[in-house]
Amino acid sequence: MATKNQVTVPHHQQKTEGGAVVPKGKQKNAADGKHRRALGDIGNLVPAGAPPAAEAKPQHQISRPITGNFGAQLLANAQKKAQIRETKPKVSVKPKPAEVIIEISPDSDEVTKKRSSRKKVHTMTSVLTARSKAASGINHKLIEPIPDIDASDAGDQLAVVDYIEEIYKFYKISENLSRPGDYMESQMEINAKMRAILADWLIEVHHKFELMPESLYLTFYIIDRYLSMKKVLRRELQLVGVSSMLIACKYEEIWAPEVNDFICISDRAYSREQVLTMEKEILNVLEWSLTVPTPYMFLVRFLKAAMADKEMEHMVFFLAELGLMQYSMIKYRPSMVAASAVYAARCVLKKSPLWTETLKRHTGFSDAQLFDCVQILVRCHAEAPQDKLKFVYKKYSSVELGAVALNPPAMQLIEQLKALDLN
Template sequence: MIGREEDMASRRQTVVSEQQRGGAVPVGKQKNVNAADAKSRRALGDIGNLVNIRVAEGKPEPHINRPITRSFGAQLLANAQAPAANKQKPVAIPANAAVGRVGTKPVTKATADTKVANEELMQTSASSGSFTKSSRKKVTTLSSVLTARSKVACGLTDKPKELVDDIDEADKEDELAVVDYVEDIYKFYKSAEHYSRPHGYMDSQVEINAKMRAILADWLIEVHHKFELMPETLYLTFHIIDRYLSMETVLRRELQLVGVSAMLIASKYEEIWAPEVNDFICISDRAYTREQILGMEKGILNKLEWNLTVPTAYVFLVRFLKAASSCDKEVEHLTFFFSELALTQYSMLRYCPSMVAASAVYAARCTVKRTPLWTERLVRHTGFSEQELLDCTGILVDSHSLAPESKLKIVYKKYAREQLGAVALHPPATTLLEELKASSSWK
């Protein structure tokens, strides 16, 4: 039995080796194998060696139906549609084209030449270290159609290229920058700032005045700096103070309490780790109790109807600085210097936050004499011309000139430090502003 199994294994190995070489299996050996093995060999023979067997036996080669692939169907269609007048020869279809997988292209002279050319191109590209990508057909997606329609509706396609300057090009991969919506967001800010602006209130106040507000502002900027809070918190604090004072009459002894409670509210809104009530009690030298601070916090929120989502000057500062030049740190520090000076000035309430932010950028560029002082890009993104900013900028420049001698000089000392470029030490642009105002009035 063992010898018989070894004999059958050797015969089976001989058959497989003959099939792998593509040769014909001897007829004598096929008769000695069982029916199951013969069926397997016939299935394998259909791949390539069955034709050779029949030719070797003297039988005529059968007609083999080639699978109709895409390229084969195109050739048949081309032959059928060829005009008889031209007497063109039909495209030759080789007999061995059926041997292979479905979808295999026939090997003609044109395809062979193309293959050789492609191989030479690949060798050339490989030797030069670069590879050429195949061109793909451009597919028009629904998003591209909607984007094109939006640009047409906004009139961007008709504008010259230099007027459609994209300052958000570098932030397209940043999801937090929301580049697709940032223009619409700032259009909404520009419209919403007028509804949430505090109006002038000093005439309706009995015990407080603009000087007291300036003292409170100077102290709050120092507290904000010591607590190392976010800049958004500072601007929201002053917005809450001015809105509340424009709606409620406040006694002199409660003015600091309003400021402390406003900063507590703004910290809870903007900060990840907001200071606690005890921190504000200590920073105010225990002038107020915990119950007084929490009671004023509740009173302010109820008076403002819990509406704290407002566009302050800070959101415009960030955008306008980006339009000016995001890499100019000197102009950036000077801009925040002027914007914090504006927080201490009650007279700045008559200007909307976007104009205050644009004037701070303009005052900074005038101080360091950037040329041009105001660009077309800034006009487009701020919405203000150079002439519209002269009055507001004049107040900021005057504040800069008076800051070194003022008793309230926290902002001046803060921006006179080397960490912020010592930008407060720059000579004020008073003379330049006077010249600009004179030329503007002459025009």
């Protein structure tokens, strides 16, 4: 039998169904395409003979034949969708409104709800307030701080820092309850000049005995208080002065001078019995009330408020002792006399400012309230070198007390202040 010629195909080549020789590397791709066509036939998505899925274009497949009724139904559905699409309102996107700040006054309990990073809204009230402050210069005005003058004495129990404010409030109230009245018109044999002579002599006695300053000011309170309640003969005026100083020393001094010391200093013008009898008389008339605020109590406080140095301190006491000799000063309260002495001393020493907020707070007086009393003290300073009663001037002309009496009086400055006040 004749045999058919068999063609041997190399192992790296295989035939396809159509007889074509396919290289071995492409054999797998051909099988994949075959499987894809089969899956396409099953899903009725890819017609027979179509190219592979990766290369074919998508086509709209219809799973049923389009009849007349079905076509009319499709057309009606399309028209209905188009009509609904036209009648449906368009939704417009509105821009987000800007946030608004609502400013609330400081005394309100509400809290600001929103804060905006954009422009800040100012209320009319805040604008008007800012304009008023700017017009009056409040924004640029520096308020002088009031220092605590008792801070340095916080650890000193004798300074009684915890009670010092209340103590001086009490002094302010009680100084009006026991003030001596105007008595010179009711006195028949004594006058203001005699009182000045007695005052100059008592200040000298006080200095020779080296007594406390509290004793000097209490002595003059006792004298004026007694003379405002009793009529005194001329020959007894010095006796009243000696007995008053004896009482004051017993009240203030640790080692008070004896009665014989006062008898000797008065050139034995009075006996021991006379001094002791007058002492009892004065105490009975004053009803043994000696705890009173004198100018000295206010002087030490106001000097502390003025932050005074030694020169300032000597000048203040010089003017205050000049005031003790003037009967016209009796109409002023002790606190006003003390404050006026501080103000006058600042004028003499040309301190600036003449009156500070600290002094105003602790004295309770403005410079305008003190001006009349200050004029008297400055005039006394100007007349002291020519006055016949000049022990106070000599005392404060010494080097030990800073020779403050030799400073020129502040008459010119007082006149300028007076002219400004009148204008």
